[in-house]
Amino acid sequence: MHADPIGVLTGAHFIDGDHACSEGAIAAGCRFVAGYPITPSTEVVERIAERFPFVGGVFIQMEDEIASSIAIQGAVWGGKKAMTVTSGPGFSLMMEHIGLAAMTETPCVFVDVQRAGPSTGLPTMPAQGDMMQARWGSHGDYQIIAIVPNSPQECFDLTVHAFNLSERYRVPVMMMMDECVGHMIERVVIPSADKIEVHNRKVYDGPKESYRAFETGRDLIPSMVKAGDGYRIHVTGLTHDEKGYPDMSVSAQGKLVQRLMDKIRIHADDIVMYKEEDVEGADVVVVSFGITSRTAIPAIEQARAKGLKVGHLRLVVVWPFPEKRIRELAGKVKSIVVPELNMGQIVYEVERCAAGKCNVVSVPHAGGTVHQPKDILAAIEKSLRGT
Amino acid sequence: MPRNEIKIGGFGGQGVILSGYILGRAASIYDSKYATMIQAFGPEARGSACSAQLIISDEPISYPYIVAPNVMVLMSQEAYSKFTPELAPGGILLTEEDLVVTHNLRADVRHFSIPATRIAEELGKRLVLNIVMLGFATALTNLVGRDAARNAVKVSVPKGTEELNFAAFEKGYEYGLQLLKKEPEKILA
Amino acid sequence: MPEELYDIETTIPSNPIEEFLRMDRMPHIWCPGCGIGTTVNCFVRALQTSGLDLDKVAVVSGIGCTGRVAGYMNLDSFHTTHGRAIPFATGLKLANPGLKVVVYSGDGDLTAIGGNHFIHAARRNMDLTVILINNMIYGMTGGQAAPTTPVGATASTTPHGNFEETFNLPFLAESCGAVYVARWTAHHVRHLTKSIKEALAKKGFSFVEILAPCPTLYSRRNKLGDGLDQMEFYRDNSEIKNGADTKSVTLDFQGKITVGKFVDKERPTYIEAMNQHYQKKFGDRYVPSDEIRKLSHAQE
Ligand code: SF4
Numbered sequence: 001m002h003a004d005p006i007g008v009l010t011g012a013h014f015i016d017g018d019h020a021c022s023e024g025a026i027a028a029g030c031r032f033v034a035g036y037p038i039t040p041s042t043e044v045v046e047r048i049a050e051r052f053p054f055v056g057g058v059f060i061q062m063e064d065e066i067a068s069s070i071a072i073q074g075a076v077w078g079g080k081k082a083m084t085v086t087s088g089p090g091f092s093l094m095m096e097h098i099g100l101a102a103m104t105e106t107p108c109v110f111v112d113v114q115r116a117g118p119s120t121g122l123p124t125m126p127a128q129g130d131m132m133q134a135r136w137g138s139h140g141d142y143q144i145i146a147i148v149p150n151s152p153q154e155c156f157d158l159t160v161h162a163f164n165l166s167e168r169y170r171v172p173v174m175m176m177m178d179e180c181v182g183h184m185i186e187r188v189v190i191p192s193a194d195k196i197e198v199h200n201r202k203v204y205d206g207p208k209e210s211y212r213a214f215e216t217g218r219d220l221i222p223s224m225v226k227a228g229d230g231y232r233i234h235v236t237g238l239t240h241d242e243k244g245y246p247d248m249s250v251s252a253q254g255k256l257v258q259r260l261m262d263k264i265r266i267h268a269d270d271i272v273m274y275k276e277e278d279v280e281g282a283d284v285v286v287v288s289f290g291i292t293s294r295t296a297i298p299a300i301e302q303a304r305a306k307g308l309k310v311g312h313l314r315l316v317v318v319w320p321f322p323e324k325r326i327r328e329l330a331g332k333v334k335s336i337v338v339p340e341l342n343m344g345q346i347v348y349e350v351e352r353c354a355a356g357k358c359n360v361v362s363v364p365h366a367g368g369t370v371h372q373p374k375d376i377l378a379a380i381e382k383s384l385r386g387t
Numbered sequence: 388m389p390r391n392e393i394k395i396g397g398f399g400g401q402g403v404i405l406s407g408y409i410l411g412r413a414a415s416i417y418d419s420k421y422a423t424m425i426q427a428f429g430p431e432a433r434g435s436a437c438s439a440q441l442i443i444s445d446e447p448i449s450y451p452y453i454v455a456p457n458v459m460v461l462m463s464q465e466a467y468s469k470f471t472p473e474l475a476p477g478g479i480l481l482t483e484e485d486l487v488v489t490h491n492l493r494a495d496v497r498h499f500s501i502p503a504t505r506i507a508e509e510l511g512k513r514l515v516l517n518i519v520m521l522g523f524a525t526a527l528t529n530l531v532g533r534d535a536a537r538n539a540v541k542v543s544v545p546k547g548t549e550e551l552n553f554a555a556f557e558k559g560y561e562y563g564l565q566l567l568k569k570e571p572e573k574i575l576a
Numbered sequence: 577m578p579e580e581l582y583d584i585e586t587t588i589p590s591n592p593i594e595e596f597l598r599m600d601r602m603p604h605i606w607c608p609g610c611g612i613g614t615t616v617n618c619f620v621r622a623l624q625t626s627g628l629d630l631d632k633v634a635v636v637s638g639i640g641c642t643g644r645v646a647g648y649m650n651l652d653s654f655h656t657t658h659g660r661a662i663p664f665a666t667g668l669k670l671a672n673p674g675l676k677v678v679v680y681s682g683d684g685d686l687t688a689i690g691g692n693h694f695i696h697a698a699r700r701n702m703d704l705t706v707i708l709i710n711n712m713i714y715g716m717t718g719g720q721a722a723p724t725t726p727v728g729a730t731a732s733t734t735p736h737g738n739f740e741e742t743f744n745l746p747f748l749a750e751s752c753g754a755v756y757v758a759r760w761t762a763h764h765v766r767h768l769t770k771s772i773k774e775a776l777a778k779k780g781f782s783f784v785e786i787l788a789p790c791p792t793l794y795s796r797r798n799k800l801g802d803g804l805d806q807m808e809f810y811r812d813n814s815e816i817k818n819g820a821d822t823k824s825v826t827l828d829f830q831g832k833i834t835v836g837k838f839v840d841k842e843r844p845t846y847i848e849a850m851n852q853h854y855q856k857k858f859g860d861r862y863v864p865s866d867e868i869r870k871l872s873h874a875q876e
Contacts, residue, residue: 006863014412016426031865032671034663053854056865058670062663063696070660071667074636077654078671079867100657184451185408185424187415227652227668228675230631234598234647236655245601246647246655297449373450 001200003027003160005193007055013188017155017181018043020188021111022051024159025083027196030109031057032075032082034068036090039123040179041113044085065090069097073106077235079226081163083109087179088117091130091137099138100237101172102260105214105222107201109162111175113182114341116367126179127367128290128341134174135319141257143264145271146174146319148290152186158316164199165271169263170221176318178341180291180370204231213244214256220263264320273317274325282311283334284380287326287350289315291370292339299339299376310380321349330354335383339363339376359383388420388445391530392453394473395520396438396466397483402517403462407439409521409539410531414443417535423448436465443530460524461487462503462516471496481524483516499527499566506558515555518544522556526563533560596620596630598650605644609803611762611788612642612709616649618765619680619707622772633676636665638690641715641790642682649680659689662697665704673847673871676705676776683710684722687743691723698752701780703845707772708745708783711790712827719793726829730797747822749783750839756782757822757839761810762789764835771837780845787833800830847871 007026015023021044025033033052035045045059052059058075062068065086072082086094091112101108114130116122134146145165149158159175166173204211204223213233216222225231238246239253264271279285284303288296293314303310313329315322326349330336335358338347347362354360361383365371393410397403404426411422425440440453455475461467462483474480477495484500492498503519518540525536537556544552597620606612623633630651637646639658646653652675656664661679669677679686686694686708697704713731714720721731723743730737746757756778760768768786775782789795789806800806810833817825818836825834844852851872854862864872 012416014408014416014422014424032667034667053858054861054863056863058850058865058868060666060670062666063692066660067663067666067693067696070656071663071670073656074654074664074667074669075671076667077652078668078675080671082667082671096657097660180425180451183426185411185426186422186448226672227634227654228632228672232631232650232652234653234655236647237657238655245598291451294449294451370450370452 001198003193003196003198004029008190008193008196010190010192013190014185015152015188016043016183016185017149017152017177018113018183019047020152020155021085021159021175021177021182022047023188023190024156025109025163026051026055026057027156027190027193027198028081028160028163029198029200030081030083030163031055032072032080033057033059033084034062034071034075034082035059035085036062036065036068038065038087038090040115040182041085041087041090041111041177043182044111044113065093066097069094069110070100072108073097073101073104076106076108077227081107081167083111083163085111085113087113087115087123088130089120091133095133095137098144098172099140099142102138102142102144103237104235105170105260106172107166107170109159109166109173109175111159111177114176114178122368124179125368126181126291126341126370128176128178128292129343129345129367131176131318131340131342131345134176142260144172144174144319145169145264145317146176148176148315148318149181150290150293150314151181152184152188155181156188156190160196160198164197167199167201168221169267169271170201170224171264174319176290178291212242214240215242216259220259220266268320271317271320272322272325274322275314275316277312279311279313279329281309283309284337284383285311285313285329285333286337286339286376286380287313287315287346288339289318289346292341295370295373296339296376298373299380302373302377303380308380308384315346318346321353323353326350326353327355330357333358335359335361337361337363337376337379337383339365339371339379341365341367341370388443388529390442390444390446390448391458392456392475393441393443393458393460393530394438394453394456394470395441395460396436396470397462397517398465399437401462402514403437404439405543406460406517406521407441409536409543410524411441411443412543413531413535413539417538418531420445420531421448423451425452436463436469438466438470458524458528458530460520462520464488479528481520481527483520499523499563501559501562503559506562507555510551510554510558512551515552518552518555519559522559522561523563525556526560527567592624593617593620596623596650597648601648604648606641607792609789609791610641611711611786611790611803611806612645614762614765615707615709615768615786615788616645618769619772621769622776626773626776628676628776632674633678634668635678635680636661636668637679638681638685639716640682640685641711642680642709643685643716645680659685660693661685662690662693662704662706666697666702669703670847671867673703673867677703678776679704679706681708682715683708683712683724683745684714687745687748688723695748695752698749698754698781698783700846701753701755701843701849703780703847705772705775705778705782706784707775708785709788710745710785711788711794713790713794715790715793719797724827726827726831728829729794731794732797742827744822744826745785746783746825746838750822753781753843754783754839755780755841755843758783758837759785759787759825760835761787761814761833763807763810764814767816767835774837774840778840779848780843
């Protein structure tokens with residue numbers, strides 16, 4: 001499937017990451033957005049509000065983020081692709097509905113333009129402090145997908161990708177931007193519609209009598225219908241059976257939750273996405289993501305100029321985490337350095353996968369700005385000491 | 388062209404952000420260079436000394452913030468006092484002649500000024516001061532080409548005002564070229 | 577206990593309401609004497625005579641005893657999160673405006689945790705029918721006080737009696753802009769059925785409050801007898817006042833109950849207002865969604 005040309009602003013633009021995200025959503029076929037104003041994400045919904053009347057979309061500014069995060073799910077069951085957009089405090093309010101989307105396998109996209117927290121923190125300044133929240137924020141066990149762009153171009157490309165993954169796996173996908181990327185203006189090239197690949201959810205069109213809304217084949221992904229198609233579906237956040245009916249048994253719980261986990265796990269190799277540079281033969285690998293992947297580059301260059309063998313692995317999809325690859329690397333390199341605009345979150349995942357096979361050094365930052373390359377350089381050098 | 392860091396400063400309402408935007412757009416869309424512009428947000432962006440920060444380079448831009456700008460375009464006294472200490476050694480400083488008194492200027496700074504407000508007023512619209520400055524900066528630096536800048540002006544200003552803005556751009560550009568004839572050694576390498 | 581209460585529980589195969597219920601989910605979880613079943617029965621009868629295509633009716637519930645209604649209706653049905661039935665229904669309606677979207681939930685769900693959504697959906701005149709079962713208590717969690725618990729009543733979290741002022745829900749709904757506001761009790765089955773039917777036929781935010789007994793937690797704790805006693809109380813203490821000023825219909829502990837249809841007016845729905853606005857502003861440049869376009873053609 002390709003994008004519907006009606007929504008695609010083909011051409012080269014000089015726009016910020018927030019606006020590029022809006023265009024990505026429109027190109028992906030998103031036609032319902034519910035949101036609530038919050039810095040630094042507001043520009044996304046402002047552009048959606050501007051553009052939607054001309055592309056057959058409905059935008060509604062809801063009364064809060066809680067409402068926004070469930071209105072989109074109503075819209076999805078009404079047949080649309082839908083997204084909500086927020087930043088830290090609003091993201092916190094949305095957590096329950098990330099769980100609902102995971103439980104009811106409602107494909108939808110949550111955009112979090114991260115700012116420095118906790119609480120109100122620094123509303124106009126960047127951070128990457130919501131990375132664990134994206135993964136674990138709602139109660140109970142479930143899996144989600146989280147993507148981290150590092151430029152306005154990627155805000156476009158990866159928003160399209162976020163919708164595609166969401167539709168394919170019927171899972172909420174988090175688009176984890178940050179203030180710097182969201183407000184940064186760069187060239188964004190939007191391809192023609194026929195060059196933009198768009199995936200749509202698997203739709204059931206068999207006989208009504210035999211439809212079981214949450215029955216799956218070996219891919220563990222159920223096919224979907226929408227309200228009004230005559231299937232008389234029941235969708236609940238309660239533990240449910242394959243028909244979608246509540247089932248309060250321990251066995252139903254075990255079966256459902258296991259499948260919600262496995263649904264992503266068995267496809268992890270297809271979902272995981274990272275970019276490597278000079279990793280083979282490196283003594284040190286910097287594992288970075290989002291804006292931090294850009295601040296790491298001057299540090300890596302400076303380290304190389306000093307004769308150190310430094311590779312760079314940038315996580316594009318952070319959740320699911322590329323466990324296999326990090327495990328493999330940990331056996332080959334002396335150290336892994338993890339700069340992130342938080343006090344240390346993804347570094348725990350790296351440590352878990354490295355399992356003591358190499359040195360793992362965190363380069364924390366409380367947010368508000370980006371790292372100074374010299375801090376990352378110092379960590380690279382430090383990581384080799386005593387190895 | 389290596390990494391150039393540009394800071395444009397002035398007070399709110401002078402079109403500071405727009406001129407930065409046009410410059411970046413010219414470089415990245417019409418001159419096939421790379422440009423990254425960072426916007427200041429929040430109360431500080433609405434204050435009396437507002438600024439646009441821009442990086443222009445032939446190479447992809449990794450670190451997105453400016454560290455030590457080598458080109459500054461300043462349109463208010465407050466911006467001058469606040470921002471000039473950041474100017475890189477040997478940097479280029481372009482000022483609005485009537486709005487900025489350049490006292491205590493460091494000897495290493497290559498300074499040019501233009502009466503952009505007067506020129507804009509002669510054109511009948513004081514508001515196009517920023518575009519006069521943009522033409523001036525285009526002439527005195529090699530950040531973007533003249534055609535690229537003109538193209539970017541065309542698509543960035545309100546519809547119906549293109550001619551006025553072109554005129555403003557040309558005046559600033561011409562003024563810059565004249566100055567350059569007098570002091571060619573000052574141009575950005 | 578009125579017969580209606582038992583229609584569901586003792587359904588025989590030929591019972592005409594069977595096709596409206598998920599019979600494979602019976603028996604339901606409600607207590608004997610609970611008023612919720614009666615209201616479902618009235619809802620079903622209203623649907624039966626409404627002329628609506630049942631494939632195009634969706635029920636959305638929140639959490640609580642009433643929140644389980646969605647699960648028993650043989651319609652497209654959504655059992656969402658606590659308090660959030662209305663925003664879910666809002667998204668569903670805007671995506672697929674050809675649906676008749678009914679929100680069926682309880683007083684705690686819709687007016688405490690969901691209060692913000694309730695007032696804003698009414699303000700926007702979102703095209704939803706909201707059926708609120710008011711049993712004056714949180715049932716599912718064990719009888720805690722709700723914004724509807726009358727002053728003087730006892731609940732598990734007001735063991736010494738409630739002293740908090742209650743919501744007058746018809747007044748709240750009207751002042752926020754609902755176009756249809758009615759209140760009945762589980763005793764008034766015929767009036768209630770008619771009222772739900774009217775609400776379903778209404779365009780815009782229609783609201784029906786139904787007082788229903790919760791014998792297990794509210795009546796027993798307050799020494800009000802069983803479900804039947806509560807029904808008798810409704811019968812003896814209700815006063816039908818159609819068109820009553822909603823300001824005057826506050827509920828007191830075991831006081832007089834004003835029932836009736838209080839508001840029935842017209843104003844553009846959210847979708848109508850949006851369409852009119854964009855059509856006026858942009859003319860042919862406005863591209864409504866396919867579903868909205870179809871709907872407005874059908875209405876023309
Ligand atoms: S607890 Fe009360 S409201 Fe809930 S089912 Fe029992 S009687 Fe009905």
